[in-house]
Amino acid sequence: xxxxxxxxxxxxxxxxxxxxxxxxxxxxxxxxxxxxxxxxxxxxxxxxxxxxxxxxxxxxxxxxxxxxxxxxxxxxxxxxxxxxxxxxxxxxxxxxxxxxxxxxxxxxxxxxxxxxxxxxxxxxxxxxxxxxxxxxxxxxxxxxxxxxxxxxxxxxxxxxxxxxxxxxxxxxxxxxxxxxxxxxxxxxxxxxxxxxxxxxxxxxxxxxxxxxxxxxxxxxxxxxxxxxxxxxxxxxxxxxxxxxxxxxxxxxxxxxxxxxxxxxxxxxxxxxxxxxxxxxxxxxxxxxxxxxxxxxxxxxxxxxxxxxxxxxxxxxxxxxxxxxxxxxxxxxxxxxxxxxxxxxxx
Amino acid sequence: xxxxxxxxxxxxxxxxxxxxxxxxxxxxxxxxxxxxxxxxxxxxxxxxxxxxxxxxxxxxxxxxxxxxxxxxxxxxxxxxxxxxxxxxxxxxxxxxxxxxxxxxxxxxxxxxxxxxxxxxxxxxxxxxxxxxxxxxxxxxxxxxxxxxxxxxxxxxxxxxxxxxxxxxxxxxxxxxxxxxxxxxxxxxxxxxxxxxxxxxxxxxxxxxxxxxxxxxxxxxxxxxxxxxxxxxxxxxxxxxxxxxxxxxxxxxxxxxxxxxx
Numbered sequence: 006x007x008x009x010x011x012x013x014x015x016x017x018x019x020x021x022x023x024x025x026x027x028x029x030x031x032x033x034x035x036x037x038x039x040x041x042x043x044x045x046x047x048x049x050x051x052x053x054x055x056x057x058x059x060x061x062x063x064x065x066x067x068x069x070x071x072x073x074x075x076x077x078x079x080x081x082x083x084x085x086x087x088x089x090x091x092x093x094x095x096x097x098x099x100x101x102x103x104x105x106x107x108x109x110x111x112x113x114x115x116x117x118x119x120x121x122x123x124x125x126x127x128x129x130x131x132x133x134x135x136x137x138x139x140x141x142x143x144x145x146x147x148x149x150x151x152x153x154x155x156x157x158x159x160x161x162x163x164x165x166x167x168x169x170x171x172x173x174x175x176x177x178x179x180x181x182x183x184x185x186x187x188x189x190x191x192x193x194x195x196x197x198x199x200x201x202x203x204x205x206x207x208x209x210x211x212x213x214x215x216x217x218x219x220x221x222x223x224x225x226x227x228x229x230x231x232x233x234x235x236x237x238x239x240x241x242x243x244x245x246x247x248x249x250x251x252x253x254x255x256x257x258x259x260x261x262x263x264x265x266x267x268x269x270x271x272x273x274x275x276x277x278x279x280x281x282x283x284x285x286x287x288x289x290x291x292x293x294x295x296x297x298x299x300x301x302x303x304x305x306x307x308x309x310x311x312x313x314x315x316x317x318x319x320x321x322x323x324x325x326x327x328x329x330x331x332x333x334x335x336x337x338x339x340x341x342x343x344x345x346x347x348x349x350x351x
Numbered sequence: 352x353x354x355x356x357x358x359x360x361x362x363x364x365x366x367x368x369x370x371x372x373x374x375x376x377x378x379x380x381x382x383x384x385x386x387x388x389x390x391x392x393x394x395x396x397x398x399x400x401x402x403x404x405x406x407x408x409x410x411x412x413x414x415x416x417x418x419x420x421x422x423x424x425x426x427x428x429x430x431x432x433x434x435x436x437x438x439x440x441x442x443x444x445x446x447x448x449x450x451x452x453x454x455x456x457x458x459x460x461x462x463x464x465x466x467x468x469x470x471x472x473x474x475x476x477x478x479x480x481x482x483x484x485x486x487x488x489x490x491x492x493x494x495x496x497x498x499x500x501x502x503x504x505x506x507x508x509x510x511x512x513x514x515x516x517x518x519x520x521x522x523x524x525x526x527x528x529x530x531x532x533x534x535x536x537x538x539x540x541x542x543x544x545x546x547x548x549x550x551x552x553x554x555x556x557x558x559x560x561x562x563x564x565x566x567x568x569x570x571x572x573x574x575x576x577x578x579x580x581x582x583x584x585x586x587x588x589x590x591x592x593x594x595x596x597x598x599x600x601x602x603x604x605x606x607x608x609x610x611x612x
Contacts, residue, residue: 228460229459231454231459231460232459234443234447234451235451235454235459237438237440237443238437238438238439238440238451239438241398241403241432241434242432242434242437242438244402244403244423245401245402245403245426245427245430245431245432246427246451246452246454246455246503246507247423247424247425247426247427247428247454247455248423248424248454248459249422249423249424250423253459291442292440292441292442292443293442293443293447
């Protein structure tokens with residue numbers, strides 16, 4: 006934690022560094038893979054598409070870059086950006102450094118939805134195309150249920166809502182466990198793979214599905230930055246300063262849950278991004294959500310694409326689940342963040 | 352002219368009545384202090400005056416406007432609130448913290464205007480916080496911190512400020528400093544102050560009017576001189592009190608009962 010608010014120079018430096026990370030991530034996403042194609046040739050091909058120069062890529066190489074690597078990279082950017090900004094927003098609105106949308110039932114709801122879809126298809130089928138739809142529905146049902154249980158009472162506090170989220174998650178998880186226990190070993194394996202999260206099935210179609218959600222929801226979250234700074238003095242004081250706390254909470258919890266549900270339904274459960282990205286950004290630029298949220302969008306996007314690059318290269322030709330990579334990188338980073346914060350406060 | 356009108360207000364938590372049928376009219380540009388033993392309902396009452404509690408019965412209006420009819424933003428333009436234990440967010444500078452008082456003017460989607468920044472600078476100057484403005488708000492001492500919270504309330508530029516135990520945790524000198532600052536705002540800017548105070552001597556020293564609250568109801572209401580000397584005061588606190596006048600100042604002294612002599 007910074008001892009004092011950061012200087013403008015420091016913030017600028019961080020913005021430059023994070024943007025550079027994004028550029029590196031985009032290049033890694035397009036260039037690294039079993040077929041080696043150089044950055045210059047990919048760049049040349051990209052320029053030739055807008056009428057500058059001409060491409061030196063074969064049609065196979067072009068397909069690899071633009072139909073496999075590019076959509077996967079773009080989906081990674083979108084997922085990372087959304088998960089990170091949603092986590093940061095949750096931490097602000099609940100004033101709890103460990104909050105993220107998974108906490109209010111998004112993860113458990115999506116898990117149940119996907120499991121329902123997967124165990125109900127015949128053994129030879131892969132994950133059915135309508136699994137994302139059910140996962141999305143499950144996530145939204147779970148969050149709505151949490152909101153109804155925890156947010157309805159007059160004296161509802163952020164803690165009530167989080168407890169309701171824990172209860173709803175437990176209910177959905179047990180239903181999912183029951184379903185899995187009733188189904189075949191093969192579908193259990195498929196459910197498991199889905200739960201660990203992956204960008205392997207990315208296509209321009211899946212990008213098209215999530216783009217509107219990610220744009221609308223992350224813009225809403227970023228716009229809430231100033232309001233979340235006001236929230237840092239607590240509900241009562243924020244209201245006395247003129248903030249409509251109930252409407253704000255409904256709006257930003259709605260936006261970040263919806264965006265996260267859309268992402269989870271396509272890429273599965275990728276953990277840790279929503280927790281560690283905003284924390285790293287906070288460590289670098291201080292506690293104002295006006296800075297944390299937009300920078301989390303950029304850094305989250307870069308982070309997830311870099312993790313995915315690791316996921317698809319370290320054990321090539323097979324892939325590590327992306328959720329495993331984010332956890333392996335995320336857990337130690339989180340420990341470091343905690344100890345830095347402790348040093349900052351002592 | 353009546354600035355704050357508390358009309359037959361009752362507040363409940365579940366089935367427990369915290370404040371019952373309180374009516375008070377507070378004149379503009381005056382200072383009214385609510386005193387009473389712990390659990391008398393002082394905190395609940397002032398939070399209600401700030402529009403932060405749902406009334407069970409009755410109404411509160413400020414400057415002729417019913418609080419229940421207003422949204423948070425319009426309420427924030429009428430009344431500012433300083434809680435007993437304000438939350439001080441780490442990592443926010445003193446200037447940023449005080450500028451929170453201007454949110455109801457520029458809104459949460461816009462940056463503070465030039466006017467907002469001028470007001471903040473003026474308040475920082477008036478409360479001698481200018482030198483601290485870049486410091487982390489969480490790094491201030493108790494006295495500086497309380498001045499900063501008061502600065503945020505004054506930055507709201509409201510006609511009424513409600514304070515819950517503004518001297519909590521401060522040493523004698525800093526208690527006097529805060530109360531003197533408020534007294535100046537009342538005298539020079541026509542601010543209306545409604546505050547709760549534990550220290551009866553200070554309450555009598557700074558305030559025009561004392562309202563004695565006990566078990567949620569008004570027991571006595573009048574000039575400080577009368578309330579401090581009333582038999583109801585000691586009765587409400589359940590102890591023996593004596594008023595001694597030193598250099599023209601009424602000092603309220605607790606007296607040990609016979610059993611302790």
